[in-house]
Amino acid sequence: MMHSILLQIATLASPTVANAAPVKEAESVFEIAMKGGWILVPITFLSIVAVYVIIDRWSAVIKAKRGGDLVKSIEPMIKEGKIDMAIATCQATNTPVGNVLVAGLKTIGHPVTDVQDAMESEANLQLDSVSKGMQYLTIIASVAPMFGFLGTIFGVIKIFYNISLTDNISIGIISGGLYQKMIASASGLFVGIIAFVGYQLLNASIDKIMNIIERQCTQFIALLRSNS
Numbered sequence: 001m002m003h004s005i006l007l008q009i010a011t012l013a014s015p016t017v018a019n020a021a022p023v024k025e026a027e028s029v030f031e032i033a034m035k036g037g038w039i040l041v042p043i044t045f046l047s048i049v050a051v052y053v054i055i056d057r058w059s060a061v062i063k064a065k066r067g068g069d070l071v072k073s074i075e076p077m078i079k080e081g082k083i084d085m086a087i088a089t090c091q092a093t094n095t096p097v098g099n100v101l102v103a104g105l106k107t108i109g110h111p112v113t114d115v116q117d118a119m120e121s122e123a124n125l126q127l128d129s130v131s132k133g134m135q136y137l138t139i140i141a142s143v144a145p146m147f148g149f150l151g152t153i154f155g156v157i158k159i160f161y162n163i164s165l166t167d168n169i170s171i172g173i174i175s176g177g178l179y180q181k182m183i184a185s186a187s188g189l190f191v192g193i194i195a196f197v198g199y200q201l202l203n204a205s206i207d208k209i210m211n212i213i214e215r216q217c218t219q220f221i222a223l224l225r226s227n228s
Contacts (some may be wrong), residue, residue: 039151039184043144047191050140053133054198061205064096064130065212071101071219078223083108096126096209097216104220116221123213131206140195148188 070093074086087105090098103122107115 039147039154040187043147043151043184043187043191046140046144046147047194049136050144050191050195050198053136054194054202057131057134057202058205060130061202061209063094064126064209065205066093066095066097070095070097071216071223074101074105075223078105078108079227096123096130097213099126100213100217101220104217104224108224112221112224115224116217119217119220123210123217126213127206127210130209131202134199134202137195137199137202141192141199144191144195145188148185148192151184151188152182154184 070090074089077083077086077089083105087102090101090105092098100119100122104115104119107118
């Protein structure tokens with residue numbers, strides 16, 4: 001008796017299982033990201049600019065760190081009075097340190113204060129050149145999260161608009177707006193973090209370059225005074 005009842009239940013349940021709706025396949029990361037809406041266009045543009053500036057300035061910083069012991073290389077030339085050779089040696093390095101020392105070498109024979117002023121002016125120019133474009137990173141670090149917040153606002157508007165059209169509060173109705181607000185917020189914050197971290201790392205490296213230049217200038221002035 002019990003066996004026949006169970007058999008009937010299984011027979012009745014089998015059509016339900018067979019006719020069950022197929023499970024929707026999981027969407028790819030790209031498909032999910034595209035639900036962030038048009039606000040991802042400016043965020044993507046800002047991310048491209050941020051990455052370009054970081055790579056470009058990082059290569060400039062690596063190049064600028066060369067020539068840390070340039071004064072030692074030109075010291076014999078200065079003692080022998082071969083100023084032109086020392087200038088050529090510094091120019092060949094094509095580095096901020098080399099350019100600053102060139103400014104000092106070209107003013108040899110003038111008072112030491114004039115040499116220091118010439119090197120200081122050139123050092124400021126070189127540091128400005130190395131840090132060129134970094135202001136864009138500070139702008140992106142501030143603006144990208146704002147675009148993400150703007151996308152969040154649009155996502156909330158979309159949720160209430162869909163609810164007003166259907167008069168139905170269900171996860172299917174509000175999911176589109178939720179996708180948009182969450183993806184926009186995450187994208188804006190992510191780009192802002194990249195720009196902020198990139199700026200801080202580059203700024204720290206530029207401070208090290210400044211220390212190298214100051215150390216080389218100090219050694220150069222000491223060398224001039226010892227030869228005077």
